Amino acid sequence: MTPDENVPAQGSAEARVALVTGGGTGIGAACCRALAAEGHRVVVHYRSSEETALKLVAELPDSIALRADLAVDTEVDALIDALKERVGRVDVLVNNAGFNVNAPMLSMKLDDYDRVAAVARGTWYLTKLVLRRFMLRARWGRIINMTSVVGHTGNPGQIPYTMVKAGLDAFTKSLAQELSGRDILVNAVAPGFIETDMTGELSDEIRDAILARIPQGRMGTPDEIAEVVAFLATRASYINGSVVHVNGGMFGG
DSSP: OOTTTTSOGGGOSTTOEEEETTTTSHHHHHHHHHHHHTTOEEEEEESSOHHHHHHHHHHSTTOEEEEOOTTSHHHHHHHHHHHHHHTSOOSEEEEOOOOOOOOOGGGOOHHHHHHHHHHHHHHHHHHHHHIIIIIHHHTOEEEEEEOOTHHHHOOTTOHHHHHHHHHHHHHHHHHHHHTTTSSEEEEEEEEOSBOSHHHHTSOHHHHHHHHTTOTTSSOBOHHHHHHHHHHHHHTOTTOOSOEEEESTTSOOO
C-alpha cells in the first residue's frame, strides 16, 4: 500500500472524518453531534475534559476521542500521527478549542497573555499539518474556525482573547485566499453570547446587561452554533473566506 492510498481522492463522501478540537464540552460537543448526524465519523479532541469526551464518543457511531495540548508542538505532531493511524483522513477540521483569562489589562500577567495566545498558535500549526497530511492529498476539505463576536466588538477584561479571536478571523480570510483554486474552503463562525457553563456563571446584573444588547432577547444555544458549522461542512459550496455571525442580532458584521 502506498502512503496515500487510504486518503480517498476528491473528498469522497464515504465516511468523511471530522476533527473537532475542544470537542468534549459546550459548543464543541454540539458540533460533534451535528456532524455525526450528517454522517461524519467524528474525532473528539480534548485536552482536560476526558470524562465528557469519552461519554460523547459513547453516544456517537464510530467516533473516537484523542487527547492533545494544542499549545505543545510535539503533542500536535502526535495527534496528527494518531489521526493517520486511527482514521486515515481528515475532511473537516473545526478549530473550536480556545482558552481565556478574565482580567483588566493593567493587572494581567504576561504569562496569562501567553496562555491565551498559545492555543491560537496551536490552531495555526494543527491546521497546517492537517492540510499537508490530509486535505491537499484528497483535494477536498472544509476548515471552520470558531471565533467570537467580541473579536469585532471588543470586551473589557478579555483583551488577549479578543485579539486572538480577531486574528482567527483574519487567518480565515488569508488562508482562503492562499488555497484559492482548490476545493478546500475556509470559513469562520463567530458566536455571540451562548448558554454554556461559562455564561452560566455570570451574575444576574451582567446577564441582564448582555440580554439588553441582543435584539432577540436571549442567549443562543450550542446547537444553534453547531447547525451553522454543519451547514458550512456539508452544503456551503460557495461560501469561502467568510465570517458567519450567529449572535441574535447584536452585531451584524
